[in-house]
Amino acid sequence: MLSKINKIILKKNKSKIICLTAYSKNFAEEIDKHADIILVGDSLGSVLYNYSTTRKVNLNNMIEHSKSARKGIKKSLMVVDMPYQTYRNKFEALKNARKVMKLTKCDAVKLEGGSKIKKVIEHLIKKNIPVMGHLGLLPQSTRGKFKFKGKNALEKKKIMRDSKLLEKLGVFSIVLECVETSLSKKITNSLKIPTIGIGSSIYCDGQVLVTDDLLGLNVTKIRFVKKFADMRKLINQGVKKFKLEVMSKKYPLNKHSY
Numbered sequence: 404m405l406s407k408i409n410k411i412i413l414k415k416n417k418s419k420i421i422c423l424t425a426y427s428k429n430f431a432e433e434i435d436k437h438a439d440i441i442l443v444g445d446s447l448g449s450v451l452y453n454y455s456t457t458r459k460v461n462l463n464n465m466i467e468h469s470k471s472a473r474k475g476i477k478k479s480l481m482v483v484d485m486p487y488q489t490y491r492n493k494f495e496a497l498k499n500a501r502k503v504m505k506l507t508k509c510d511a512v513k514l515e516g517g518s519k520i521k522k523v524i525e526h527l528i529k530k531n532i533p534v535m536g537h538l539g540l541l542p543q544s545t546r547g548k549f550k551f552k553g554k555n556a557l558e559k560k561k562i563m564r565d566s567k568l569l570e571k572l573g574v575f576s577i578v579l580e581c582v583e584t585s586l587s588k589k590i591t592n593s594l595k596i597p598t599i600g601i602g603s604s605i606y607c608d609g610q611v612l613v614t615d616d617l618l619g620l621n622v623t624k625i626r627f628v629k630k631f632a633d634m635r636k637l638i639n640q641g642v643k644k645f646k647l648e649v650m651s652k653k654y655p656l657n658k659h660s661y
């Protein structure tokens with residue numbers, strides 16, 4: 404039987420890969436019906452905790468949210484982000500990745516970076532930890548404003564080279580974040596493993612978004628985010644209705660009481 408990871412790889416050039424974030428059970432349960440990959444991303448730092456940077460997210464944050472999300476995931480491949488400073492060398496990375504895999508029962512971990520973390524990725528894969536790569540804009544390494552990547556020939560060459568390296572090391576897929584269109588197309592066409600784009604054009608094999616962004620829960624003006632629903636409106640409608648019925652003594656009725 405094909406593993407979940409092989410099924411994702413086989414989608415390349417056949418069908419787009421749907422990847423979304425989830426940080427808790429209820430969201431994961433609904434997203435699981437539609438996604439191929441559910442990512443417990445360290446974006447939870449800004450989305451849930453209002454942190455200014457994902458660098459403030461720690462391993463415990465990731466593990467607790469992943470344990471919750473796991474309870475809602477039946478079919479999708481579950482990937483968990485390794486947070487900042489949890490993979491500074493191959494020994495630290497293995498210890499932490501094993502802990503994440505064991506406690507959250509996820510299928511894979513995601514690490515940000517290319518040649519800089521070559522030894523770490525190599526070691527994890529050698530020790531049977533499935534790894535998803537992440538290139539382009541790397542929030543854990545970025546201070547200040549986020550800018551797209553692949554602006555000049557040098558940057559393009561480096562990201563291209565890193566993508567080839569990650570494939571060679573054995574990652575099963577690579578997230579390309581904010582990578583210039585012609586470059587993400589070139590990378591996608593030259594790799595056998597799928598690319599998952601976020602702000603990296605239509606040419607990637609799949610797309611990922613932060614679920615709170617696409618649902619309109621997170622108020623953001625990021626160029627690549629499209630609002631596919633207005634959850635804030637729905638929350639307001641529901642809460643307002645509850646308030647009205649409590650105030651007018653329409654709720655709770657006998658059927659809601661013991």
Ligand code: KIV
Nearest residue numbers: 424444445446578611
């Ligand atoms: O942390 C995250 O949610 C991510 C995605 C945006 C790719 O890494």
